[in-house]
Amino acid sequence: MIIAFCLFAPARTHASDREHQVKSGFVYSIAKFCDWDFSKKPGNRFVIGIYRTRAFDLDIDVLNGKTIRGRSVSVEQLRSEADIANCQVVIVGDVGTENIRHLVNLCKNSSTLLVGESEGFTRDGGTIGFVLRDGTVRFQVNLQTAQVDRVSISSKLLTLAEQVFR
Amino acid sequence: MTLRRKPYSLRLKLILVTTIATAVALLVCAGSLAIYDRWNFTQQLNYELTTHAKILGANCTAALEFGDKANAAEVIRAVSANHRIEIVVVYDKNGKEFVRYTRPEALRKFPAGFSSENILSAANFSATSPIMLHDEQLGSILLEGGEGDLTIRTRTYFLVAGLLMAIAVAVAIGVASGLQRRIFDPIAELVTGMAEITQKKDYSLRIDDKGDDCNIPSFSPPV
Numbered sequence: 001m002i003i004a005f006c007l008f009a010p011a012r013t014h015a016s017d018r019e020h021q022v023k024s025g026f027v028y029s030i031a032k033f034c035d036w037d038f039s040k041k042p043g044n045r046f047v048i049g050i051y052r053t054r055a056f057d058l059d060i061d062v063l064n065g066k067t068i069r070g071r072s073v074s075v076e077q078l079r080s081e082a083d084i085a086n087c088q089v090v091i092v093g094d095v096g097t098e099n100i101r102h103l104v105n106l107c108k109n110s111s112t113l114l115v116g117e118s119e120g121f122t123r124d125g126g127t128i129g130f131v132l133r134d135g136t137v138r139f140q141v142n143l144q145t146a147q148v149d150r151v152s153i154s155s156k157l158l159t160l161a162e163q164v165f166r
Numbered sequence: 167m168t169l170r171r172k173p174y175s176l177r178l179k180l181i182l183v184t185t186i187a188t189a190v191a192l193l194v195c196a197g198s199l200a201i202y203d204r205w206n207f208t209q210q211l212n213y214e215l216t217t218h219a220k221i222l223g224a225n226c227t228a229a230l231e232f233g234d235k236a237n238a239a240e241v242i243r244a245v246s247a248n249h250r251i252e253i254v255v256v257y258d259k260n261g262k263e264f265v266r267y268t269r270p271e272a273l274r275k276f277p278a279g280f281s282s283e284n285i286l287s288a289a290n291f292s293a294t295s296p297i298m299l300h301d302e303q304l305g306s307i308l309l310e311g312g313e314g315d316l317t318i319r320t321r322t323y324f325l326v327a328g329l330l331m332a333i334a335v336a337v338a339i340g341v342a343s344g345l346q347r348r349i350f351d352p353i354a355e356l357v358t359g360m361a362e363i364t365q366k367k368d369y370s371l372r373i374d375d376k377g378d379d380c381n382i383p384s385f386s387p388p389v
Contacts, residue, residue: 156224156225
């Protein structure tokens with residue numbers, strides 16, 4: 001059993017790394033097609049917060065220093081809910097339906113894009129949720145939440161979404 | 167015999183001169199219009215291609231950014247509605263072909279794998295546009311428009327112009343035939359009078375000058 005684990009574990013980790021590399025790239029690309037109300041968060045930083053997940057740790061850091069909408073990207077591991085208020089994008093781990101709804105309420109009118117990868121994330125109110133389909137990373141969009149969060153999403157992005165909740 | 171034929175020959179010459187002058191004027195006019203029409207058409211086509219390139223490019227930004235070839239292919243397939251566009255190629259930021267659409271009728275002209283250099287050399291009309299997202303260039307797009315439309319248009323133009331010229335020339339002949347009487351009737355009268363005087367030796371015969379070309383009240387032939 002241990003031998004089997006040793007044999008398969010690296011492969012699984014490699015696939016997972018690749019998946020999160022793609023998702024990190026997607027976060028950056030998605031951000032290019034969104035508009036924020038920057039008056040709510042002045043400054044010249046574009047903060048991508050990681051909340052209750054370590055899956056992105058290795059891959060998302062490459063976004064540090066890149067530019068989105070003229071602001072320098074800064075990736076931060078969030079320690080508490082209060083830190084969400086400073087972020088333009090928050091990547092949420094698998095926190096469960098109740099917590100997702102709580103976070104959605106927290107982000108109302110704050111111009112924060114909630115991104116998650118848990119099953120049913122968008123259905124539960126998250127703005128953008130990653131899903132795996134036949135080994136390919138796709139995403140779903142919840143437009144209603146985006147409107148409530150005061151983040152506008154380009155229709156060009158919606159054409160690529162696997163599903164759009166309106 | 168010779169005296170009677172001369173006015174007729176002059177009549178014919180006048181009609182011919184009028185008709186030829188009309189035809190030449192119409193030919194110059196039709197030719198100038200044809201040149202202007204061709205120039206105008208190519209301008210319109212270039213404008214249309216550039217507009218399409220910009221619209222398609224703008225709609226391909228997300229597909230290029232996410233590397234979604236299926237979506238980009240779907241976007242550029244929209245040009246199938248415009249029969250003037252034969253091929254569309256989208257390139258990524260490294261200049262590598264990302265996706266292409268070739269109208270089925272143009273597959274012989276632009277077979278699969280035809281490089282962009284070859285497309286440009288074979289193109290009659292083409293437009294390229296960078297694909298931008300904010301300040302970042304994500305790629306570029308190339309559109310090629312065929313000459314088929316222009317050929318049909320030119321053919322139709324010359325057919326219509328030819329038909330109109332034939333009608334105009336026929337009208338010119340009719341009008342010239344009618345109007346030449348005003349010039350030739352006095353001449354014919356003069357010639358007939360002269361012939362009569364010559365034959366009958368009747369020098370009392372007078373011919374009225376109906377026009378004011380000779381500026382004499384009446385014609386009296388020399389004795």
